[in-house]
Amino acid sequence: MTHTTAPQSPDSDVVLQWWADGELAVAGIVDRLTDDELSGGSVCQGWSRAHVVAHLARNADALVNLLTWARTGVETPMYPSREVRDSGIAATAARPPAELRGDYVVACARLAQAIESMPADAWTAQVRNGQGATVPASVVPWMRAKEIWVHGTDLRAGLSFADLPDDFCAALVDEVLGLFAARGQAPDVTVVATDVDRTWGDGGTRVGGPVAAVAAWLTRSEASGLTGDVPPPPAWL
Numbered sequence: 061m062t063h064t065t066a067p068q069s070p071d072s073d074v075v076l077q078w079w080a081d082g083e084l085a086v087a088g089i090v091d092r093l094t095d096d097e098l099s100g101g102s103v104c105q106g107w108s109r110a111h112v113v114a115h116l117a118r119n120a121d122a123l124v125n126l127l128t129w130a131r132t133g134v135e136t137p138m139y140p141s142r143e144v145r146d147s148g149i150a151a152t153a154a155r156p157p158a159e160l161r162g163d164y165v166v167a168c169a170r171l172a173q174a175i176e177s178m179p180a181d182a183w184t185a186q187v188r189n190g191q192g193a194t195v196p197a198s199v200v201p202w203m204r205a206k207e208i209w210v211h212g213t214d215l216r217a218g219l220s221f222a223d224l225p226d227d228f229c230a231a232l233v234d235e236v237l238g239l240f241a242a243r244g245q246a247p248d249v250t251v252v253a254t255d256v257d258r259t260w261g262d263g264g265t266r267v268g269g270p271v272a273a274v275a276a277w278l279t280r281s282e283a284s285g286l287t288g289d290v291p292p293p294p295a296w297l
Contacts, residue, residue: 089219118152248291269285
């Protein structure tokens with residue numbers, strides 16, 4: 061049986077750095093996108109780059125809701141409903157480009173202020189994530205780090221998975237494969253990240269490559285950076 065290295069829970073300071081670095085990287089991309097580029101297609105099917113930017117803005121507000129819930133004890137879901145979420149993204153994406161960029165900056169600033177001013181004892185408060193699971197508020201920076209880095213690559217504007225921090229990618233692979241296993245959907249493969257000495261699974265087929273390529277495959281079905289008989293992954297979210 062192939063040995064699978066155990067996931068390492070990242071330190072909260074490390075996660076905060078992933079979040080901060082991701083916000084900085086994607087803010088620069090959003091600022092540089094021209095009006096025409098904003099209306100161009102993204103990796104996400106049916107979404108323009110403007111839709112991705114709008115989603116990240118509204119996601120920032122949704123995570124502020126969770127931190128407000130944790131801080132006050134008043135239940136404040138990320139979104140009232142899936143329909144409200146989707147309509148909010150569509151309405152934001154339809155704004156003139158200058159307004160969209162301004163909205164994005166302000167929303168990200170609201171989230172940064174909420175994270176940085178969070179009382180220490182409120183981080184342990186229980187809230188619900190977008191999938192309805194009860195989680196401590198302390199996972200919010202990790203939730204945002206995933207959103208900002210992965211959707212940053214979706215913009216197709218110069219950021220790729222290869223640019224993401226290796227330790228972030230390894231943590232993302234840990235989580236996604238753990239989710240698949242919990243659903244009974246784990247791919248029947250042995251996955252070897254050749255650059256960070258990590259192995260997952262014990263299937264008969266070996267899939268190998270840089271950890272960033274593994275993360276791209278599991279979250280975006282992009283297998284070009286991997287070797288082996290690479291199967292299509294289950295849907296991540």
